[in-house]
Amino acid sequence: MKAFGLFAACLALQGCASVGVEPWQRDVLARPEMSLDTNPVDAAIDDHIYFSKEASSGGRGFGGGGCGCN
Amino acid sequence: MSDDNNVSATLAAATCALLGASAAAPVMAEEAERWSFDTALLYYGESDDRVQDVSATIGAQRAFEDERLLNLTLTADTLTGASASGAIATDTPQTFTSPSGRAVYTTPAGKAPLDDTFLDTRFALNVGWSQPLARLYTLSAGLGFSTEYDYTHLGANVSLARDFNKRNTTVTAGLAYSEDDIDPVGGAPLPLSQMLDVGDQSNKRTSDSKDVIDVLLGVTQVLSRNTLLRVNYSYSQSSGYLNDPYKILSVVDGVTGDAILRTPAPGVLGPTGVYLYEGRPDSRAKHSLYAEMKHAFGAPVLYGSYRFMTDDWGIDSNTTEVRLRWPVGDTSYVEPQLRYYMQSQADFYHPSLVQGAALPAYASADFRLGEFDAVTLGLKFGHRTMGGNEWSARVEYYQQSGTIDRDQLIGNQFAREQVPDLKAVIAQFGYRFGL
Numbered sequence: 131m132k133a134f135g136l137f138a139a140c141l142a143l144q145g146c147a148s149v150g151v152e153p154w155q156r157d158v159l160a161r162p163e164m165s166l167d168t169n170p171v172d173a174a175i176d177d178h179i180y181f182s183k184e185a186s187s188g189g190r191g192f193g194g195g196g197c198g199c200n
Numbered sequence: 201m202s203d204d205n206n207v208s209a210t211l212a213a214a215t216c217a218l219l220g221a222s223a224a225a226p227v228m229a230e231e232a233e234r235w236s237f238d239t240a241l242l243y244y245g246e247s248d249d250r251v252q253d254v255s256a257t258i259g260a261q262r263a264f265e266d267e268r269l270l271n272l273t274l275t276a277d278t279l280t281g282a283s284a285s286g287a288i289a290t291d292t293p294q295t296f297t298s299p300s301g302r303a304v305y306t307t308p309a310g311k312a313p314l315d316d317t318f319l320d321t322r323f324a325l326n327v328g329w330s331q332p333l334a335r336l337y338t339l340s341a342g343l344g345f346s347t348e349y350d351y352t353h354l355g356a357n358v359s360l361a362r363d364f365n366k367r368n369t370t371v372t373a374g375l376a377y378s379e380d381d382i383d384p385v386g387g388a389p390l391p392l393s394q395m396l397d398v399g400d401q402s403n404k405r406t407s408d409s410k411d412v413i414d415v416l417l418g419v420t421q422v423l424s425r426n427t428l429l430r431v432n433y434s435y436s437q438s439s440g441y442l443n444d445p446y447k448i449l450s451v452v453d454g455v456t457g458d459a460i461l462r463t464p465a466p467g468v469l470g471p472t473g474v475y476l477y478e479g480r481p482d483s484r485a486k487h488s489l490y491a492e493m494k495h496a497f498g499a500p501v502l503y504g505s506y507r508f509m510t511d512d513w514g515i516d517s518n519t520t521e522v523r524l525r526w527p528v529g530d531t532s533y534v535e536p537q538l539r540y541y542m543q544s545q546a547d548f549y550h551p552s553l554v555q556g557a558a559l560p561a562y563a564s565a566d567f568r569l570g571e572f573d574a575v576t577l578g579l580k581f582g583h584r585t586m587g588g589n590e591w592s593a594r595v596e597y598y599q600q601s602g603t604i605d606r607d608q609l610i611g612n613q614f615a616r617e618q619v620p621d622l623k624a625v626i627a628q629f630g631y632r633f634g635l
Contacts, residue, residue: 149365149368149421149422149423149424150365150366150368150369150421150422150423151366151368151422151424151425152366153366153367155425156425157425158425158426158496159422159425159426159428161496161501163501163525163533164426164428164494164496164501166420166428166430166492166494170238170259170273171238171239171240171257171259171273171630172240172580172594172628172630174257174273174275175240175242175255175257175628179244179598179626180541183568183574183598183600183622183624184517184541184543184568184574185511185513185515185517185543185546185568185569186486186488186507186509186515186517186519186541186543187436188414188434188436188486188488188490189432189434189488189489189490189507189509189519190432190490190492190505191416192357192374192376192414192416192434197322197346197348197351197353
């Protein structure tokens with residue numbers, strides 16, 4: 131099972147090798163709003179609200195917590 | 201000919217990029233070694249005088265040489281209002297002993313019982329550090345601490361990321377551990393024990409604790425010049441005291457579905473019905489698969505995310521979120537947002553328990569463990585000032601609509617609203633600046 135996982139990971143990485151851009155093609159990706167962590171404070175606030183009101187948490191990063199609200 | 205032109209153009213762009221980068225490098229290094237701040241003031245308010253929260257957050261980031269980063273986040277929350285207790289609505293007023301065990305509160309006839317003794321102030325501090333380890337590796341580590349009147353959290357996390365394929369692929373592995381102490385108002389009730397009269401604390405323990413281990417594996421992939429994808433798998437294992445110490449279940453008649461009435465001891469105040477404190481399993485394992493993508497359509501940027509979660513309590517959930525950041529002029533943007541969430545109920549979710557029937561091993565009537573859908577509609581406006589700072593305002597509307605399986609309702613319960621919709625407004629003002 132572990133060997134299969136490793137094999138799948140290698141295959142996925144090989145697959146990724148053909149996807150992507152050259153370093154000088156990163157003009158759009160370099161824009162601040164293209165970062166996946168553009169608004170860490172908004173994301174933390176949302177995670178905290180949804181953690182308090184729903185039975186799911188985390189996904190984007192480590193699961194929410196540190197609160198007696200759930 | 202056209203190929204030659206393309207090659208020349210590419211080479212020219214590459215040369216410019218390299219020259220630009222080397223020329224800009226000293227300036228960037230100088231600018232990078234500064235503090236930048238991201239602050240937010242938040243109001244969260246539920247309808248019908250339920251939970252109200254005012255919260256302030258200050259995030260500070262300090263960049264050092266060699267791409268080393270320090271992150272600090274401080275949050276203060278003030279919560280007031282009423283929270284659903286889990287007891288069913290009935291045709292007569294219901295009286296409950298408050299969590300402190302020193303007083304009672306009464307819910308009017310026909311209303312889902314709300315515990316209005318809810319009041320808390322919370323402070324949270326998170327510290328994070330990240331730095332390159334070798335040319336392609338980045339190490340991140342963090343510590344978190346939060347404190348409330350009845351709850352203390354201590355957590356630590358570490359993660360390692362490695363870039364592949366000209367930094368088009370980043371693989372991340374992370375581990376987090378937290379230890380939380382719960383010291384409920386009036387003590388932690390024994391699971392499935394009965395709510396007692398004022399002054400009788402014989403079914404309460406002083407405090408309890410839980411710990412959580414999280415493992416996260418992620419891949420971030422550049423798909424094209426304007427598209428970025430991230431996929432995370434995470435596993436979370438919680439053990440210890442996982443109950444909400446303030447949540448209860450009504451014990452009802454098996455035919456009418458009405459609450460079983462009781463009379464407090466002579467001369468003492470106490471509950472007028474039979475209510476049991478909830479009892480959840482003492483461990484929970486969650487698996488989540490999360491994917492998010494950003495795509496630039498010229499200037500506008502579309503964000504989409506999806507999460508599937510499943511756990512060994514029998515809860516499955518699906519979450520989808522879409523945001524579109526649309527520039528307005530050169531310095532502003534608007535960002536509409538739509539989120540849809542749905543979850544199935546926990547195996548041990550019971551709207552009520554039947555008198556005389558064998559007690560289940562675990563039971564909770566907490567609406568958050570029931571089946572519901574939730575929608576968030578939001579709009580954000582942001583504006584960059586002449587000085588390069590940015591302010592933003594965000595307004596959101598959140599609504600939960602619960603469903604109780606008809607097999608779980610009894611007699612007169614069908615005629616009463618057992619899961620009132622939760623409606624909340626979220627307003628946030630943010631300001632980002634550098635020093």
